[in-house]
Amino acid sequence: MTMAKVLVSDPIDQVGIDILSQVAQVDVKTGLPVEELVKIIGEYDALMLRSGTKVTQEVIEAGTHLKIIGRAGVGVDNIDVPAATRQGIVVVNSPEGNTIAAAEHALAMMLSLSRQIPDANQSVKAGKWERKRFVGAEVYKKTLGVVGLGKIGAHVATVARAMGMKILAYDPFISTERAEQLGCRLVDLDLLFREADYITLHVPKTPETANLINSETLAKMKPTVRIVNCARGGIIDEAAIAEAVKAGKIAGAALDVFANEPLGESPLTELGTNVVLTPHLGASTAEAQVNVAIDVAEQIRDVLLGLPARSAVNIPGLNPDVMEKLRPYLQLAETLGNMVGQLAGGRIEQLNISLQGELATKDSQPLIVGALKGLLSQALRERVNYVNASIEAKERGIRVIETRDSSVKDYSGGSIHLEAQGSNGKHSVTGALLGDGEIRITDLDEFPINVPPSGYMLFTLHQDMPGIIGKIGSLLGSYNVNIASMQVGRKIVRGDAVMVLSLDDPLPEGILGEVIKIAGITDAYTVKLS
Numbered sequence: 001m002t003m004a005k006v007l008v009s010d011p012i013d014q015v016g017i018d019i020l021s022q023v024a025q026v027d028v029k030t031g032l033p034v035e036e037l038v039k040i041i042g043e044y045d046a047l048m049l050r051s052g053t054k055v056t057q058e059v060i061e062a063g064t065h066l067k068i069i070g071r072a073g074v075g076v077d078n079i080d081v082p083a084a085t086r087q088g089i090v091v092v093n094s095p096e097g098n099t100i101a102a103a104e105h106a107l108a109m110m111l112s113l114s115r116q117i118p119d120a121n122q123s124v125k126a127g128k129w130e131r132k133r134f135v136g137a138e139v140y141k142k143t144l145g146v147v148g149l150g151k152i153g154a155h156v157a158t159v160a161r162a163m164g165m166k167i168l169a170y171d172p173f174i175s176t177e178r179a180e181q182l183g184c185r186l187v188d189l190d191l192l193f194r195e196a197d198y199i200t201l202h203v204p205k206t207p208e209t210a211n212l213i214n215s216e217t218l219a220k221m222k223p224t225v226r227i228v229n230c231a232r233g234g235i236i237d238e239a240a241i242a243e244a245v246k247a248g249k250i251a252g253a254a255l256d257v258f259a260n261e262p263l264g265e266s267p268l269t270e271l272g273t274n275v276v277l278t279p280h281l282g283a284s285t286a287e288a289q290v291n292v293a294i295d296v297a298e299q300i301r302d303v304l305l306g307l308p309a310r311s312a313v314n315i316p317g318l319n320p321d322v323m324e325k326l327r328p329y330l331q332l333a334e335t336l337g338n339m340v341g342q343l344a345g346g347r348i349e350q351l352n353i354s355l356q357g358e359l360a361t362k363d364s365q366p367l368i369v370g371a372l373k374g375l376l377s378q379a380l381r382e383r384v385n386y387v388n389a390s391i392e393a394k395e396r397g398i399r400v401i402e403t404r405d406s407s408v409k410d411y412s413g414g415s416i417h418l419e420a421q422g423s424n425g426k427h428s429v430t431g432a433l434l435g436d437g438e439i440r441i442t443d444l445d446e447f448p449i450n451v452p453p454s455g456y457m458l459f460t461l462h463q464d465m466p467g468i469i470g471k472i473g474s475l476l477g478s479y480n481v482n483i484a485s486m487q488v489g490r491k492i493v494r495g496d497a498v499m500v501l502s503l504d505d506p507l508p509e510g511i512l513g514e515v516i517k518i519a520g521i522t523d524a525y526t527v528k529l530s
């Protein structure tokens with residue numbers, strides 16, 4: 001087996017490289033222009049980066065062997081995640097590895113700005129002693145407005161409260177209870193803008209947060225307000241904030257992140273002591289860099305070994321804990337999806353998934369993804385995986401209807417019933433796990449059966465009458481197809497019935513047509529599971 005190859009395209013702590021080297025050949029090539037990256041990415045199974053690399057759609061399309069993109073940090077806005085998802089590439093990050101570093105940088109920026117430390121430092125180093133020039137402001141008893149009360153915002157709020165600040169927070173996705181726990185008052189953005197003496201941003205850059213601070217919102221603020229942004233460039237309109245500082249409409253700004261990085265020419269660099277700028281240093285502590293490198297390198301290693309990643313941003317709900325608990329049921333859902341996809345045939349319009357018994361009380365999302373992965377595996381083969389199954393199904397116009405019935409108690413762990421409408425009509429299959437975790441197909445097209453799935457299966461729909469089993473047996477025998485097991489499911493004697501045959505060999509071309517010609521057989525289907 002050839003060794004996997006990982007490209008590291010931004011500076012990463014050595015501890016991460018060492019972890020990757022356990023399973024892969026690691027090439028560290030930082031500062032590559034996009035064209036260069038596009039040229040070489042096809043050779044790699046994994047890409048590890050920070051905010052310096054732009055992973056555009058073009059890069060992803062050229063990354064034909066990529067299985068995983070690992071962001072050694074939080075923000076994935078430099079990665080075209082939808083393009084990666086479509087291509088079945090897992091994108092992972094380190095959601096907590098640099099929380100403290102970023103929070104402490106925001107606090108440092110707030111205090112630096114208040115006490116003009118960067119300029120005072122420069123002045124002393126220039127041989128001056130300007131005590132009157134650098135008179136600052138205290139944060140004690142001032143109001144801090146925290147926009148985004150997630151991991152970083154929460155730590156900033158906690159420390160700021162210990163410094164005697166009053167905290168207002170705006171975050172539409174955080175409960176009042178959580179805000180109260182952190183000693184923050186949840187308010188609307190307008191009130192936060194009007195009342196805060198300091199504003200610190202801790203939101204991702206999204207269409208809702210882009211240009212959140214602009215000339216209009218700046219006009220609502222106190223002239224004494226100081227604004228800190230250690231979240232993402234583009235959340236602040238840089239020209240507008242430079243203008244507001246220059247005109248004395250606000251007291252100052254401390255910015256770590258910019259719409260375009262490196263910053264280059266900007267009106268911000270021309271401003272004086274009330275503007276503090278750092279070159280995206282929020283995550284740059286020794287501790288954070290070790291944390292994120294270990295966190296992401298371990299995930300890349302795991303995915304290259306075929307294991308799940310713990311912080312995938314594009315496989316919601318499928319972390320290793322969930323995977324571990326659900327693994328046998330994921331396999332069941334996938335097998336049933338694969339079977340029903342082949343039975344229904346071709347263009348599937350709708351998949352009904354019913355979770356029965358114990359499973360009706362569980363998170364259904366992973367099982368739905370598993371069923372869709374199985375359903376699409378005939379069409380997409382190894383191209384479909386847990387990352388892109390939902391999006392591929394959606395793009396093919398497959399509607400998914402989910403129902404739950406906890407009253408079905410046939411199997412202790414519960415069962416999964418799938419029904420699909422395709423070019424062969426409507427077909428259904430139900431399955432469960434036995435005590436030892438083995439899969440059993442328990443129902444086919446509403447006929448009760450009890451068979452394990454096997455590599456090659458033949459299903460017939462027929463009239464329950466003497467002679468049919470013998471005829472099928474001799475037909476298959478004449479083609480040298482060995483029958484491993486056979487079972488008939490029927491609701492009433494001599495009524496409609498199904499026959500399930502597990503075969504040791506694939507059915508040769510054309511034999512299905514002959515099966516259907518046998519008197520009493522109304523339909524026949526093959527299913528291949530491998």
Ligand SMILES: NC(=O)C1=CN([C@@H]2O[C@H](COP(=O)(O)OP(=O)(O)OC[C@H]3O[C@@H](n4cnc5c(N)ncnc54)[C@H](O)[C@@H]3O)[C@@H](O)[C@H]2O)C=CC1
Nearest residue numbers: 075102148149150151152171173202203204230231282283
């Ligand atoms: N400067 C740097 O080097 C670093 C920057 N960051 C950035 O800091 C930001 C925050 O990171 P975390 O706290 O780890 O993320 P998080 O996901 O824990 O918190 C983000 C919070 O923003 C909230 N939010 C989302 N949309 C919002 C909206 N429209 N209005 C108000 N709140 C909204 C969410 O509910 C969530 O609570 C991210 O943009 C991340 O990329 C993170 C680490 C280092």
Ligand SMILES: O=C(O)C(=O)COP(=O)(O)O
Nearest residue numbers: 050051052073074075283
């Ligand atoms: O983690 C984040 O979101 C950051 O912004 C840190 O960026 P970096 O890894 O220092 O390039």
